[in-house]
Amino acid sequence: MRQQYTFYGVLLYVASTIFVLYLAMEHPEDKVWNGLFWMIQLFICVNAVAKSFLAESRGRMLYFYTIAGARDFVLSKLLFNAVLMIVMSLVSMLLFFLLLGNPIHNPWTFTGIVCLGGCSISLVFTFLAAIAARAQQNAALMAIMGFPLIIPQLMLLMKISSVAFADVIQAGLGQLVALLAGMDVLVILLAVILFPFLWKD
Amino acid sequence: MRHYWWKILSIVLLLYTFIAGFLIKVPTIGNLYETIRNLFFHVPMWFGQLILISVSLIYSILYLRKPQQRYDILATEFARTGSVMGVLGLLTGMIWANYTWGAPWNNDPKQLGAAIALLIYLAYFVLRNSMTDLDKRGRVAAVYNIFAYFIYIPMIMVLPRMVESLHPGGQGVEGNPGFGGSSLDPTMRMVFWPAVLGWTLLGVWISTLNVRLRTLEEQKHFS
Numbered sequence: 001m002r003q004q005y006t007f008y009g010v011l012l013y014v015a016s017t018i019f020v021l022y023l024a025m026e027h028p029e030d031k032v033w034n035g036l037f038w039m040i041q042l043f044i045c046v047n048a049v050a051k052s053f054l055a056e057s058r059g060r061m062l063y064f065y066t067i068a069g070a071r072d073f074v075l076s077k078l079l080f081n082a083v084l085m086i087v088m089s090l091v092s093m094l095l096f097f098l099l100l101g102n103p104i105h106n107p108w109t110f111t112g113i114v115c116l117g118g119c120s121i122s123l124v125f126t127f128l129a130a131i132a133a134r135a136q137q138n139a140a141l142m143a144i145m146g147f148p149l150i151i152p153q154l155m156l157l158m159k160i161s162s163v164a165f166a167d168v169i170q171a172g173l174g175q176l177v178a179l180l181a182g183m184d185v186l187v188i189l190l191a192v193i194l195f196p197f198l199w200k201d
Numbered sequence: 202m203r204h205y206w207w208k209i210l211s212i213v214l215l216l217y218t219f220i221a222g223f224l225i226k227v228p229t230i231g232n233l234y235e236t237i238r239n240l241f242f243h244v245p246m247w248f249g250q251l252i253l254i255s256v257s258l259i260y261s262i263l264y265l266r267k268p269q270q271r272y273d274i275l276a277t278e279f280a281r282t283g284s285v286m287g288v289l290g291l292l293t294g295m296i297w298a299n300y301t302w303g304a305p306w307n308n309d310p311k312q313l314g315a316a317i318a319l320l321i322y323l324a325y326f327v328l329r330n331s332m333t334d335l336d337k338r339g340r341v342a343a344v345y346n347i348f349a350y351f352i353y354i355p356m357i358m359v360l361p362r363m364v365e366s367l368h369p370g371g372q373g374v375e376g377n378p379g380f381g382g383s384s385l386d387p388t389m390r391m392v393f394w395p396a397v398l399g400w401t402l403l404g405v406w407i408s409t410l411n412v413r414l415r416t417l418e419e420q421k422h423f424s
Binding site: 085124127128135145148183197 | 321332338343347348355
């Protein structure tokens with residue numbers, strides 16, 4: 001029941017943010033569109049994913065601790081947040097198309113990029129939320145830690161997604177996507193290795 | 202003598218760097234002119250920073266394997282000195298950029314990378330200070346340190362090669378973004394590598410002094 005409340009809360013957050021953006025910008029240029037889109041994804045992610053650890057009460061964590069191992073727990077958190085973030089990214093993409101205009105030439109490529117992007121951002125922030133949750137549940141800490149660390153992924157994403165705006169497919173796209181996927185795998189590996197140390201109390 | 206020979210070596214190498222660095226004949230390349238001498242001060246800062254944060258990483262891993270207060274202090278102090286060298290690298294770079302590129306800040310990818318590194322390690326200290334329990338602080342900070350290092354290193358290895366840069370080694374420019382040294386003039390190489398070693402040893406020296414200070418403070422705290 002509480003999960004549902006969070007879900008609709010985030011959904012409303014997405015809708016209202018993009019609506020405000022529409023009131024402020026109406027139809028921005030391609031480059032601005034792309035930049036705004038990923039910045040909005042970043043803020044949605046901080047809000048949606050931060051909840052996943054910060055909102056858990058102490059008693060509930062203890063309950064999870066007794067029924068599941070650290071690795072299973074962090075993997076399920078990563079998976080849940082990745083799916084949540086992909087859904088949110090797709091919703092915000094549709095809203096962007098609806099309100100801010102559609103400058104995309106390759107909508108299917110862009111949809112794929114959005115799924116991958118939402119997934120990579122959520123993976124990094126899930127682990128950072130786990131760290132922030134240990135540090136006295138400080139939500140501001142998440143932004144401080146997260147924004148510098150997310151820059152590589154964001155820069156890669158903006159570079160990749162600029163492909164969807166052009167008519168011609170640029171060379172080296174596969175390499176960039178592979179790089180991003182490689183970073184995702186790296187983050188998952190680090191989370192699985194390091195989370196047991198955060199878990200102990 | 203057996204224990205502090207490297208401190209003497211550091212002093213000698215740095216003296217050599219300052220004397221030779223300002224006196225040797227340097228090649229004239231492009232619009233660099235005499236500012237090329239900054240190579241002996243700016244670039245070793247990055248070598249020093251990378252080596253010091255790598256040492257910090259090793260102590261963080263050791264701390265997670267075997268939680269001892271000593272490892273935690275070592276990891277923190279090496280990260281601290283690494284950050285100081287990062288700030289110095291950024292400042293020397295900005296002075297250099299002011300003379301060769303016309304402005305201290307050019308949004309060059311490597312300047313951005315350096316700024317990101319500073320933000321990452323400042324966040325590390327903020328994270329540490331937000332916790333009071335020693336054991337928990339050590340563990341959480343070590344986890345963040347390891348995580349951040351493994352995100353940061355791929356970033357500085359990949360991103361500079363991908364985009365246009367004013368530094369050597371950007372897209373469409375010859376050379377290694379990490380500065381290989383193979384493209385370096387032989388006379389400059391004779392000063393450059395001793396300078397790298399000298400500055401790094403100085404960084405290690407400062408770190409060990411800080412570690413001793415912190416250890417004494419901890420002991421006073423507990424006795």
